[in-house]
Amino acid sequence: MKKLVGLLLATALFISCNNSKKEDNKEPKGEDTAVADQNTPGTPPPAVAMLEKLLGSFVGAFGDNKITLLITKVAGDSVLGRSIVGGNDRPFAGTFVQSGGVYTFTAKEPGDDPDDGVFSFSISDNKPDTVTGSWTPNNTKKPAKEYVLGKKKFEYDPNVGDYPEASTRLLKAKDVENLFKEDLEFMRNEIFARHGYCFKKKHLRQQFEMQDWYVPNTVDIKGFLTDIEKKNIELIKRYEKYADEYGDEYGR
Numbered sequence: 001m002k003k004l005v006g007l008l009l010a011t012a013l014f015i016s017c018n019n020s021k022k023e024d025n026k027e028p029k030g031e032d033t034a035v036a037d038q039n040t041p042g043t044p045p046p047a048v049a050m051l052e053k054l055l056g057s058f059v060g061a062f063g064d065n066k067i068t069l070l071i072t073k074v075a076g077d078s079v080l081g082r083s084i085v086g087g088n089d090r091p092f093a094g095t096f097v098q099s100g101g102v103y104t105f106t107a108k109e110p111g112d113d114p115d116d117g118v119f120s121f122s123i124s125d126n127k128p129d130t131v132t133g134s135w136t137p138n139n140t141k142k143p144a145k146e147y148v149l150g151k152k153k154f155e156y157d158p159n160v161g162d163y164p165e166a167s168t169r170l171l172k173a174k175d176v177e178n179l180f181k182e183d184l185e186f187m188r189n190e191i192f193a194r195h196g197y198c199f200k201k202k203h204l205r206q207q208f209e210m211q212d213w214y215v216p217n218t219v220d221i222k223g224f225l226t227d228i229e230k231k232n233i234e235l236i237k238r239y240e241k242y243a244d245e246y247g248d249e250y251g252r
Contacts, residue, residue, distance in 0.1 A: 054103060054123055058131040058149035059215055066209040068198075068216045069119070069131060070148055079105050087200030088115060089219045101125035101180070111138055121147075154196045154217040156224070161189040161213070167194055171232045181243035188236040191229050195221040 017163040042228045058069045074080075077095050084090075094107030102124045109116035121133025129151040136144045158167035165171065166187050176184060186207065190197070192210040196217025208214045225233070 043243050050125065050128075053059070055129045056151050057153060057215070057217070059152040060147055060149035062135070062147050063143075063145045064215070065205060067147065068154070069121070079107055081107065082093045083109065083119070084198050084216045084218065086115070086205070087198055087219060088113065089198065090116060092119060094119070105133075107136075113168060115142075144150055152215055154215040156195055157213065158194060158226075161190045161194060161211070163190055166191050166232045166236070167226070167229055170228055176236060179239070179243075181240055184240045184243060186234050188233055188240070191222055191225070191233060195224045197221050 004131045017164070033072070047100050054074050055071050058071070059066065061067075062085050065086050067083060069081065069083055071081040074096070077097065078093070080091070080093050082089060082091050090109045090113060092107040092109045094105060096103050096105040098104075102122055104122045105120065107121075109118070117135050117137035117139075118132060119135050121131050123131055131147075131149040131151075134144055134146045143195060155235065158164060161167075163186075176187070179187070185207050189197075189204055192199075193211070196215050198216035198219050199205045199208065209216075
C-alpha cells in the first residue's frame with residue numbers, strides 16, 4: 001500500500017512540473033509582442049525610410065544649362081553625390097540638418113576645377129521630389145546660380161529623339177546620303193544623348209537640353225553604346241566627312 005501511494009505522489013509531481021514548463025515556454029503577451037512586430041527585420045525605421053527618399057537624381061535648369069544633381073548617399077549628418085552639367089561630372093560632399101520636416105544641405109565640390117563651387121539646397125518632407133537651392137562658385141568673378149530641380153531618373157530609351165533608327169537598327173546608305181552635315185552631326189550625337197551624355201560643346205548642349213527626354217547623366221558612355229550604335233556612328237562619321245569635303249556637290 002505504501003508503494004502505491006508513493007507512486008501516485010511521484011506521478012502527480014511529474015505532471016505538475018511539466019505544466020509549469022509549458023507555461024514558461026509560452027510566447028509573451030502585451031507590449032513586448034507589439035514592439036517585436038514593429039521591429040520586423042527588413043523594415044527600416046521611419047527616419048531611415050525618409051532619408052532613402054532623398055536619394056536620386058534631380059534635373060532642371062541651371063543658368064543657361066541643364067543640370068543633374070545626383071544624391072548618392074545620406075547617412076548621419078553627411079551627404080555624398082555628383083553634379084553633372086556643362087560637360088563636367090563633379091563629386092560633392094557635405095552635411096545636412098533636419099528641422100521642421102525640411103532637410104537643408106551644404107555640399108562642396110573638390111575645388112581642383114575652375115568651375116567648382118558650393119551647393120546649398122533643401123528638400124522637404126511634403127515635397128521630396130523637389131530640390132530648391134543655390135550654387136556659389138569658388139571663383140568670385142563668376143555669378144552664383146539658383147535652381148529648382150525635379151526628381152527624374154535617367155533611363156536609356158532607344159526610341160526617343162528625331163532619329164531613333166540610329167539606335168534601333170543598322171543604318172543603310174539611303175538613310176544618311178541625302179542629309180546635310182548638320183543633320184548628320186545631330187543624328188550621331190543624338191545616340192550619345194540617349195545614353196545621357198553631358199556635352200561640352202555649347203551648341204550640342206543647347207540642342208538636346210530642350211528635349212524633355214534628355215537627362216545629362218555621365219561624361220563617359222563608351223561602355224554603354226550597343227554594337228548597332230557603334231556601327232551606325234562609324235557610318236554617319238564617314239558621311240559627315242564626305243559632306244564636309246564635297247559640300248553642295250555631295251548627296252544633293
